[in-house]
Amino acid sequence: MRNWLLPEYIEDVLPAEALRIEVLRRKLLDLFKVHGYQYVIPPMLEYMESLITGAGHDLDLATFKVVDQLTGRLMGVRADMTPQAARIDAHLLNHQGVTRLCYAGSVLRTKPDGLALTREPLQIGAELYGHAGIESDIEIQRLLIKALQAIGIDEIHLDFSHVNVFGSLIETSNVDAQLEQDLYAALQSKDQPAVAALTKALDHATREALLHLTELNGDQSILAKASQVLPATPAIKKALESLQQVSSAIDQLGASVSFDLSELRGYHYHSGIVFAAYAKCYKGPLALGGRYDEVGQSFGRARPATGFSLDLRGVVSALPPAQSNMAIYAPVSADPALANKIASLRNEGRVVIEALDSADADLNELNCNQVLEHYNSGWHVVDVVRN
Incomplete structure (x- = not known):
């Protein structure tokens, strides 16, 4: 048995794609922050009653289930973070006015779906609670468009419906x-x-x-x-x-x-406007959203709610290839001036990889297209000349 194989539709994310996903995750969370959305981190596991309350039969089928060894109760690995955000708003924050929350994290689903056809999407989204008017729907939709534009997606198309x-x-x-x-x-x-x-x-x-x-x-x-x-x-x-x-x-x-x-x-989950975002070169919806006023009632505190979420892994998988983030190679040296130069470059956000010994390094494997060389009484960044 090849014990390095992963389950079907479960994948590693390798360095280049992982870096791109993380950069965009931070960018989107910063965008949500300046619009007043507070970041929350719900747990991966919850009791099933909490995870699927008010969310419909489809979410129950999508949820991996395990038995809690401490209590014997049935637990689930979250398949959607939206009900968790609704629970946090209803029970932990308990605000009377408008609450804006955002989140980003992996979810696990029993069957693959989305643009990446994975069972482990990276879900990122924003939810607005406590306002029933059309103004909050419009705010969420505008934020979604800004989020997709921040990722680098143009020609955005929104398709609307209304379950009522x-x-x-x-x-x-x-x-x-x-x-x-x-x-x-x-x-x-x-x-x-x-x-x-x-x-x-x-x-x-x-x-x-x-x-x-x-x-x-x-x-x-x-x-x-x-x-x-x-x-x-x-x-x-x-x-x-x-x-x-x-x-x-x-x-x-x-x-x-x-x-x-x-x-x-x-x-059976939404209660008003629902929408999906599309764009050129994408085979399916980039993001889904809508109003779901009834979910809070299932947690014992009825609150108007609207929001959206997207699978960042899926969106990134369909983006054009990014330019490689190249690094600078620093040779072995005890010169304090070299240490200062390396620190200065890293403070600027440049990637510097320090040699561990004097053996020749494979600059291709290290993804280095520049090196630090000493001349004219100082250390300078020099482009690598490749044959």
Whole structure:
């Protein structure tokens, strides 16, 4: 047995990529900090009840489970840090006003997903608690765009939906839980024949509205069409107005927008606007987000909440190759002036690798393209001449 092999879809991150991920992680956390988002570090392990409370069946399936040897209770390795942030807001901080939190860390999932197709994404995100208005949704979406731009991603596209459109149609028709789940699955795949078959027993207005949902995807004109073909319930009217507001706000930041009213990602978890970020050269969504006001109630303290998260490993894996961060090689010498020169270069952020002995070093393996040489009574950085 080759005991150096890792489990399937679990990978080491090698130096060049690891450095790039860490640089971007720090950059994003600094961006969140100047926008007022406080950094938290939730634990890797929690009791299952806490990890998946209010988060839906999908998160339960995605969570690795272990038995706590101290208590015998079932524990889980976190598969998503968002519920943990909600727990921290509800129970540990206990603020009455708005709370802004951010986080960055590895999560573990039972099946690979995301851009990197890994079971160990590096999740980084921001969450805003305590404000139910559209202004907090817009703040989160603007922060997401700034985060992607900071990573170096251009031509950002946000795709929006609102779970209350489907939720209102279901609620007014007294649809049972099984039919609701079947309709959800059919709408996710935009299977209009399946929707037609499932809605035969529903009233005509609801049936037509659900059929229209499979077609209500596209640019901003979709919102006007939706207001014409969907029932004018208070929930649907408010949802369409909210989507119009975020569209206008995002348009000012240079990102393009679209709408897909049959997109119900996280339907049993989210409670309002949901969105996904896309960009050129990426095969799937870079980031996911939305409003999830009901989760705090599951922790015993109802709080409005909205936020987003992304897998930094996945985003970096699809970026163009970065220029190599080359180093300076310093020879063996007891000269105090050399020590001072090395210290000065490192204070400037330059990488200096000191020789351990007088043997020739492999500058290629050390990733060195410059050396320190002594001439004119001093130590100077000299480019390596390669054959």
